Amino acid sequence: MIISFDYQEIRDAIHFEELVTAYFENLRDEEPNNIVDIKVYPSGIGTDGGRDILVTLKVADGIETFMRRWIIQCKFHKKNISTDEIADINIPTLIYSYKASGYLLICRKKPTSKLTDFFERLENNCIFGYKYLVWSGEQFKMRLLPKKNILQQFFPNYYSSLTNKN
Numbered sequence: 670m671i672i673s674f675d676y677q678e679i680r681d682a683i684h685f686e687e688l689v690t691a692y693f694e695n696l697r698d699e700e701p702n703n704i705v706d707i708k709v710y711p712s713g714i715g716t717d718g719g720r721d722i723l724v725t726l727k728v729a730d731g732i733e734t735f736m737r738r739w740i741i742q743c744k745f746h747k748k749n750i751s752t753d754e755i756a757d758i759n760i761p762t763l764i765y766s767y768k769a770s771g772y773l774l775i776c777r778k779k780p781t782s783k784l785t786d787f788f789e790r791l792e793n794n795c796i797f798g799y800k801y802l803v804w805s806g807e808q809f810k811m812r813l814l815p816k817k818n819i820l821q822q823f824f825p826n827y828y829s830s831l832t833n834k835n
Contacts, residue, residue, distance in 0.1 A: 672827050673827075674810060674814070674824065674827050675810075676745075676777055676806060676810075678823065678824045678826055679777075679823065682743065684823075685777065686711060686721050686722065686743045687711075688813075689721070689722060689775055689809075690709055690711050690722055691819050691823065692812065692816070692819060693707065693709045693724045693741070695819060703728050703729050704726055704727070704728055705728065705729050707724065707727070708724070709723075709724050710722065710723040710724075710725075720740045720742065721741055721743045722743070723740060723741070723767060724739045725737070726738075738768060738769040738770055739769060739770060739771055740763055740769050740772045740773070741774075741775065742773070742774045742775070743775050744774065744775070744777065746776070746777060746778065747777070747778070749776075750774070750778060750779070750781065750784060751780075751783055752783050752787050754784075755774070755784075761795065761797075764799050769799075770799065771801060771802065772800070774788075774803045774804070775803075775809050776803065776804065776805055776806055776809075778806050780803045780805060785803060789801075
């Protein structure tokens with residue numbers, strides 16, 4: 670019997686951040702891939718000011734190598750995420766202060782339409798070209814499915830049910 674793939678095996682918000690960190694650390698191993706180098710910096714325990722993880726990617730496009738930096742915020746709430754959950758963060762200033770390309774919010778559940786509208790407005794009105802993205806829990810799970818090593822580490826019951834199916 671295959672166990673459903675859900676976040677029940679993730680213990681808490683810290684474990685979720687570890688999962689997201691592992692996902693980005695494993696990006697360099699994907700094929701095909703233009704990532705030359707990747708550095709992943711978790712913020713650690715305590716108040717993070719809107720940055721759980723900082724990801725710096727060195728990417729080659731066949732003409733030159735360039736850098737992309739992303740501020741990653743993780744929300745492991747049991748409810749859908751709204752703008753209230755990030756209201757105390759000045760995201761454009763945060764992006765600017767880290768010299769980042771954008772801000773990615775990864776949620777356990779779904780973002781509310783108010784939050785997605787807010788991110789769309791930020792991106793459409795940004796004179797610096799910053800990107801503002803949200804991945805729902807389902808979108809993130811779809812990215813995790815092909816990563817057997819992450820499934821084995823963070824979803825051992827699910828992984829075991831896949832490998833032991835009849």
